[in-house]
Each structure stands twice: as C-alpha cells, then as structure tokens.
Amino acid sequence: MSPHRRATGLLTHDPGPENPPLPRWAWWAPVAMTVAALALDLLTPGQFNGDVLLGLGAMTAACVYALPRVVLLAVLNSIAALWLLLGQHWAAEGFHGIVDFVNLLVLLWAAVPLCLLRQRLNRRLRGARRAAVYAQRAVLPPVRAWLGRTWIAVRYEAASEAASVGGDLYAAERTPYGVRLLVGDVRGKGPDAIPAVAALVGTFREAAHHTPALAELARHLDQAVTRHTADLDAVRGGADGAPSEHFITAAVAELPPEGGEVRLLSRGHCPAFLAGEAGVHQWEPADPGLPLGLGDLDPGPWTYESRPFAPGDLLLMCTDGLLEARDADGVFYTPLTALADCWREGPPAVVDTLARLVHDHAGGHLTDDLALLAVTVSPTGPPRTEPTPAP
Known part of the structure; x- marks a missing residue:
C-alpha cells in the first residue's frame, strides 16, 4: 500500500469554499469594456459612441468588485464620459449630448448601491452556509x-x-x-x-x-x-x-x-x-x-x-x-x-x-x-x- 494520505484527524463532508473563485475573465471584463468604449468612440464617426459599454462595465463591476474598486471605476468612467462629451459629441449633439451624459452618470453610479446590495446578500449567504455546515456536523x-x-x-x-x-x-x-x-x-x-x-x-x-x-x-x-x-x-x-x-x-x-x-x-x-x-x-x-x-x-x-x-x-x-x-x-x-x-x-x-x-x-x-x-x-x-x- 502506498504511503498514507490524510492519515489523521477527522473526515467529513467538505462543503467547499464559502466564495468559489470567479473566472479570471470576470475580473478583467469591466476594465476591458471601458477600453472598448473609448476605442469605439475615438476610432469611429461621431454618431457612434461607447456609452452602452461604459454602463455595462459599471454593472459588471458591481457584480465582481469590492466597493472601493466599484467607486474607482465609476470615477474613471465618469471622467472618460466627460472627456468624450467635450471632445467628441458636444459639437455634433449639443444639449442632447448633455442629457445623454447625465443619464450615463446615473447608470455609472448606480453600480455603487448595487455593489452594496450584493455584499449584503453575500454576507447572508455565508451565514446560511455556515449554519448548513454546523447542521451537517450535528446530523x-x-x-x-x-x-x-x-x-x-x-x-x-x-x-x-x-x-x-x-x-x-x-x-x-x-x-x-x-x-x-x-x-x-x-x-x-x-x-x-x-x-x-x-x-x-x-x-x-x-x-x-x-x-x-x-x-x-x-x-x-x-x-x-x-x-x-x-x-x-x-x-x-x-x-x-x-x-x-x-x-x-x-x-x-x-x-x-x-x-x-x-x-x-x-x-x-x-x-x-x-x-x-x-x-x-x-x-x-x-x-x-x-x-x-x-x-x-x-x-x-x-x-x-x-x-x-x-x-x-x-x-x-x-x-x-x-x-x-x-x-x-x-x-x-x-x-x-x-x-x-x-x-x-x-x-x-x-x-x-x-x-x-x-x-x-x-x-x-x-x-x-x-x-x-x-x-x-x-x-x-x-x-x-x-x-x-x-x-
């Protein structure tokens, strides 16, 4: 018989990690969407813009990042949106460009309360998992x-x-x-x-x-x-x-x-x-x-x-x-x-x-x-x- 593995201690069902790791692409997705939004805006005619990608990046960040990173990304995306408004869309869209900019800011910063809600639900889920583990050990x-x-x-x-x-x-x-x-x-x-x-x-x-x-x-x-x-x-x-x-x-x-x-x-x-x-x-x-x-x-x-x-x-x-x-x-x-x-x-x-x-x-x-x-x-x-x- 081969050398003993896990030779001492207690054996029981392993409930697994409380927070299974996310795939690597999930961590890079919000940043990648910001870069793609800037590229789309800068490399295409004025009627094309990357507002949708900026908003989607913010929502993705709310799902995967901790609160400080979500706030940081919202700040960076807000600056990027203002820069694109002044440099790309102001001359062509005027007042409508300002309305779109304000709508985009609301969407970008909505990621913050969504992140807080996700973290609260995660804490409740971790508590439920711990209770399940204790119940399993009792049964x-x-x-x-x-x-x-x-x-x-x-x-x-x-x-x-x-x-x-x-x-x-x-x-x-x-x-x-x-x-x-x-x-x-x-x-x-x-x-x-x-x-x-x-x-x-x-x-x-x-x-x-x-x-x-x-x-x-x-x-x-x-x-x-x-x-x-x-x-x-x-x-x-x-x-x-x-x-x-x-x-x-x-x-x-x-x-x-x-x-x-x-x-x-x-x-x-x-x-x-x-x-x-x-x-x-x-x-x-x-x-x-x-x-x-x-x-x-x-x-x-x-x-x-x-x-x-x-x-x-x-x-x-x-x-x-x-x-x-x-x-x-x-x-x-x-x-x-x-x-x-x-x-x-x-x-x-x-x-x-x-x-x-x-x-x-x-x-x-x-x-x-x-x-x-x-x-x-x-x-x-x-x-x-x-x-x-x-x-």
Missing part, C-alpha cells in the same frame, strides 16, 4: 480517519444545492465488538430527509456499543426508523389517515476484533465492493432484506454474510448515487475498473477517485445524493508522527 458527525488499526475515509455530496446534508448517511464506531460501519439512503432526498438521517445515525452511534449481535443492532435501527415514521405521522396528521411511506435502505458492516473477516448485513441496500489481492468483487448479499422501517413485514431471522478480509484489503460501501449515475447514453456507472486501479492507495484515494470519476461519467452533475465509505485494516496501524528536530 453526520465527523468520522475519525483511524479507529485503532482501521483506516476509514468518507465522501459525501448532497444532490440539493440548498443543503449540505441530503438523504444519504454514514457512520463508523469503534465498539467492544469491533469497528462497525453504517451506510444508508433515506427514501427521498434534500432537506426533508434530514430528520430521518439524524434519527438513524443517532441510534446507531448509541446501540452499536451495547448490542453484541449484528442482527440485533439492525433490529434496533429498524425500530428507530419505525418510531420516527410514527412520530412523523402523528405530527402531520394526514387528512386521509394513511401512514407515511418512509423507509431507509441501509448496510451495516462489522470488522470483528479478531480480524480475518468482514461481516455485512444489508437491508434493501445497494451492493458493497471488496478489493484485495484476489481481485475486485461486487458483494451483493443473497438476501438483502427489506429496508429499515419495514421490519414488521420481515420477522426474520435476519442474518449477515461474512467474507475473508485480510490486512490491506479494502471494503467500499456506497449509496445508489454512485451506481445509478448515468452518462449521456443512459449507461450506469460501475466502480470495478477504478477500484482495481486505486484500492492499494488507501481509502482517501479511493473515495476521491471515485467521486471524481462518477462526476465525469455523469457530465458533472449528480441527480442523487452520494455517500462513499472506504475502509481497510492496516497491519501496522496509523503512521507515527515524526518528532520535529530541535533547532
């Missing part, structure tokens, strides 16, 4: 990169641009029964799915430490979803009295303390993937069961499947945001080839590579939430931090 708490000798990486992307958290979920806990992992997908997506995500993740983080059997843990999760659905029905009080159709597909995995195997219990969830020296294989349980929240329809017994899991092997758990992403021809994405190329590089490389490739496959836009959780067991554990030599 999906960060996962430690190392739980003992177990190395974990997660990647989460909500399909809704209005929320940092959608209908997919993940969790990882180090318990007396081994490292336990959860990946799930709430029916639906976007902000409406967040309460169900919070209910399931909260139950898993508590029950995983006190429930010896994996099937019993899955039952606890099913009961939590059922209670959440009942509470939701009681609050909404549907006019027709019909129960809500809420459920969560989920997969629960366990790496026992003695090692050597990985256990997986699926409740209607999409397949997982195992990568090792024997190759990369799709792991679809023979009996995936019904989703969580429908346990009353499946009295059981609920059972898990186990597979060999040697140190260095890698388990990938995902949601259907990965497997149901389509290209322009409607072809679904499959991660087998990419996994075969990158699994030896470790979990962070795996989730980063797959997230990038599935975006490329789908043309840059995913229509469903995406959650990836990759895990491996290192024979040596987390890398030790080298001591800093004394000066």
